[in-house]
Structures are given as structure tokens and as C-alpha cells.
Amino acid sequence: MDGTTASSTQLLRQINSEALLRFALQEQVFTAGEAMAATGLTRATVLGVCDGLVHAGWLEEVGDESDAGRSNKGRPARRYRLREAAGVVVGLDAGESRLTTLVADLRGRELGKRCQRIDSHVLGRAGRLAAAAELIGRTLEDAGCDAGDVMLTVVGVPAPVDAAGMSPGGGEFWQLMNSGFTAGLPGEVMVENDANLAALAEQAHEPSANVATLLSGERFGAGLIVDGRLLRGRQGGAGEMRFLDVFDNKLVSDEGGSDGLGALARTWARAGVHAYGGATSLRQISEGDISAEDVFRAAREGDPFARDIIGRLGERLARITVALASLLDIERVVIAGGISGAIEPVLERARGLLPTDSGLPLPRIVASTLGAEAVVQGAVESALIRIKSEPAGFLPRAARAGASASPTPA
Known part of the structure; x- marks a missing residue:
């Protein structure tokens, strides 16, 4: 197989894997047939991709109680679901006088939440970052998780934030609020304006075009x-x-x-x-x-x-x-x-x-x-949107822990 063919095959595998992961992230339990209908992939491709995602730690195969005792009726449908241990997301509302953090699974189900009053002007940038990291750590512990479980942390700050997560340098207050969170929190970290996150939360709650x-x-x-x-x-x-x-x-x-x-x-x-x-x-x-x-x-x-x-x-x-x-x-x-x-x-x-x-x-x-939870809810929503749109950009816990699995299986 020449390099061009190998590259094309690998790209096709990644596209198929992403399509099936997006479907899995929106479903509870699904069959191969349901995945075929949603993705347009063939049965053989769906089963192959699902097997790879099971091996990678994204999915788990589950039994169907309705198939118990079935005999001579054909092979039971294979059923899959997202593995709960694949990872979690963290939302952080890093306000001027209050920190709120929320840990959720990959379907957005709340696993833990904590709030803490702070004085940002006393803490300074380093103190805000340290307080946020400590609060997230305690919330992860409440949820039965640790930093290794976190795929993505999204932070909302009361400051304008550009595509790189930075705030304009002219405002001392903005620099204090956007306190270098990308370097000190678990998982990949995104920083976003808090009002933008509140808008995303409202959009998820009641969609509106304008x-x-x-x-x-x-x-x-x-x-x-x-x-x-x-x-x-x-x-x-x-x-x-x-x-x-x-x-x-x-x-x-x-x-x-x-x-x-x-x-x-x-x-x-x-x-x-x-x-x-x-x-x-x-x-x-x-x-x-x-x-x-x-x-x-x-x-x-x-x-x-x-x-x-x-x-x-x-x-x-x-x-x-x-x-x-x-x-x-x-x-x-x-x-x-x-x-x-x-x-x-x-x-x-x-x-x-x-x-x-x-x-x-x-x-x-x-x-x-x-x-008061609009921003932190929007942070979780933003994290889930990102993972659903770019699932190949994230690894489940098993792969991040050093397993030999690949997020884009054959």
C-alpha cells in the first residue's frame, strides 16, 4: 500500500470514528442498526468502528435483557453505550467575588458542584488561579473523579476573550480576571467571556436565533x-x-x-x-x-x-x-x-x-x-459542544493513562 492510499484510509477511519462518536455522545444505548441509520455507514464499518472505540475506552458493549433466553431466533443485536469512565468536563465561573465549579459527565449530567466567595483584588492573578484549582480539585473528589478524568475545562471570566483565550492588554481589571487559567487547571482548558457562556446556556435552554x-x-x-x-x-x-x-x-x-x-x-x-x-x-x-x-x-x-x-x-x-x-x-x-x-x-x-x-x-x-448558575452551566455546555464537534481531538481516560488504544480505530 503506497503512502497516499494509507493516508486516505487513515483519514476515512478518522471520519467514520468521529461520526459514530458524535452519535454515541447523543444517545443512551444504541444498536449497530441505529448507528447505521444515523451515520449512513455500512454494518461492517459500524461494527468495526464500535469494536475499536470499545478497545480505546470510549464505548462499552452492553447486553439486552430482552434477549435473555432467546434461542433459534437469530443473533441478538449488539448494543453499545458511552463508557461513563471515558472522562468528565469541568465548568468554572471565575467571577470577581465568587468561584463556582461544576463537574459533569459527557452527557452533561451533574456529578459535583461547589461555590466559594473570594476577593480577587486581594488574591491577585496567582491567588485566583490557585483558588480555582483547589476548588476544582475538591469538586472532582466529590464526584469520585480526579484530574486525570478531565477532558476539558471551560472557564468563564468577566472580560473580553479572543480566540486564543487572551484578554486585551489595556485593561488591568481584565488581566486580573483572566488570570492565566490555561496553565493551571486540569485537562485541556478553554477561557471564554462569561456573558457568552450565559448566552450558550440560555440557547440550550430555549433556542433562539436572535x-x-x-x-x-x-x-x-x-x-x-x-x-x-x-x-x-x-x-x-x-x-x-x-x-x-x-x-x-x-x-x-x-x-x-x-x-x-x-x-x-x-x-x-x-x-x-x-x-x-x-x-x-x-x-x-x-x-x-x-x-x-x-x-x-x-x-x-x-x-x-x-x-x-x-x-x-x-x-x-x-x-x-x-x-x-x-x-x-x-x-x-x-x-x-x-x-x-x-x-x-x-x-x-x-x-x-x-x-x-x-x-x-x-x-x-x-x-x-x-x-446564578447561567455561566457555569454555559461552561459545561460549551465543553460538550466542543467535544461533540471535535471528538477525535480528545482521548478517553484509558488512552490518556497510557493504553495502547487509538481514538481513531480501524
Whole structure:
């Protein structure tokens, strides 16, 4: 066999293996016939590829209880499933003040989850990386796994991230948030903008071709899906709300720039609670301890000062929604993050302020149902998308442990 023929045969084997792996990653238990129907491969090819994937550690052959006791009825169908021990993925939401990590199997089933409060400005880059590595290690232990089981770790950071996982060098805060995670976490590591990951989580939860997911806690960031594709931009800056810093700092005073709705609720309440002329229950809380949750709770109870803040937040969100709709023609704006469960009064105010004569239908404004887990769920979703799209780029645990198996078997 000449080199050209050998190369072509090897490429064909890899293509067949990838096709069958993609099918296996989406199925529970499957027969060779079902794999034939899904991939278009012949029975002999399917059986050969499955045998190779079993040997490599990707699949395992399973019996069928319905075949028990069968005699003279032909050979029972061979059945396969993804081997649970093939590997796991890790999602990490590396926020400014909180780390959340989630370990999942290759079908996305949660195996372990942990959260930890941090002060990034005290820890610095090295401290953030060390804290993340330790938290992931403990979560893997909870799941009965170790670092050798991890195929891919996806990290969400509150900073723009380019295709190489790097953030623009001009921002000190961005460099702190993107703390060199690719060098210190288990498995292959991908770093992504946190709002983009939240958008992927929302897309998996409720698919939409044109949607903006606004991650709004301490800072505003948007994950933008337009015509079914996630927008990134040249340096990963698509969805950064820096225009708010320009407008608010130069054109409108005391509007908060790109601070998130949660941060603004807290900041405006603390700044105005004692100057407010009427009665407010927020004065019962020490000024420095007032949280966004306190403001939302007080507003629900009818507190006039808190309701004024809700109104200002709604006006701000309405302006942002109109800007996004005008530029991107989106159909839905999703408010994600830890405050999403309490944000409905703000959304009601924003909806009431949207113009009705814009010429185009304006987007629906809704709260995410994923809460504070939107980013880490999106990180796991991103990891699974990557593995399903490029399965030959990853090795199951057995192969990574030094077995002689190949991920592209004959």
C-alpha cells in the first residue's frame, strides 16, 4: 500500500470514528442498526468502528435483557453505550467575588458542584488561579473523579476573550480576571467571556436565533446570538457595554456606566438612603450593608424609595434594550445572573417604557430561569459542544493513562 492510499484510509477511519462518536455522545444505548441509520455507514464499518472505540475506552458493549433466553431466533443485536469512565468536563465561573465549579459527565449530567466567595483584588492573578484549582480539585473528589478524568475545562471570566483565550492588554481589571487559567487547571482548558457562556446556556435552554443575554450583577456584559451564531468580534469584545461608560460619564451624571443592575441598586440605595425625604425601611439597615436583594425586597413590599430605584433601573434597561434592538434586530433580551430571580419589577418598568412606534417589533424582555448558575452551566455546555464537534481531538481516560488504544480505530 503506497503512502497516499494509507493516508486516505487513515483519514476515512478518522471520519467514520468521529461520526459514530458524535452519535454515541447523543444517545443512551444504541444498536449497530441505529448507528447505521444515523451515520449512513455500512454494518461492517459500524461494527468495526464500535469494536475499536470499545478497545480505546470510549464505548462499552452492553447486553439486552430482552434477549435473555432467546434461542433459534437469530443473533441478538449488539448494543453499545458511552463508557461513563471515558472522562468528565469541568465548568468554572471565575467571577470577581465568587468561584463556582461544576463537574459533569459527557452527557452533561451533574456529578459535583461547589461555590466559594473570594476577593480577587486581594488574591491577585496567582491567588485566583490557585483558588480555582483547589476548588476544582475538591469538586472532582466529590464526584469520585480526579484530574486525570478531565477532558476539558471551560472557564468563564468577566472580560473580553479572543480566540486564543487572551484578554486585551489595556485593561488591568481584565488581566486580573483572566488570570492565566490555561496553565493551571486540569485537562485541556478553554477561557471564554462569561456573558457568552450565559448566552450558550440560555440557547440550550430555549433556542433562539436572535437574542441578547445580559449578565447583570456587578457589571453589565452581553452575550449576543445573531442569526443563530454567537458574536465575538476582533478581540472578543462584542457585547462589552463600554458605550455606557462613555455616555454616562460624559453625558449623564450618576448613571453608573457599565455597572450591572445589582451593583447599581446597591450603590444608589446606599448613596441616597439618608438624603431621601420620605420614610424607607432601608434606613433600618446599616448604610454599608444595604444589598441589591434588600432593595428588591423593599420594593416588593411597597417601599417608595426602593421603588424609585427600581424605576431608574427599568429606564436604564429600556434604553439598553432599544439600543441593542436597533443595532442587532434581536427578538429577546434575557437578564441573567444571580439577580434574575428578583428582577421582574425592573423588567415590568422597562417593558412599559419601550416605544410602540419604532417600525419594528421590539424584543421581549425576560428573566433567566438559570439564576446564578447561567455561566457555569454555559461552561459545561460549551465543553460538550466542543467535544461533540471535535471528538477525535480528545482521548478517553484509558488512552490518556497510557493504553495502547487509538481514538481513531480501524
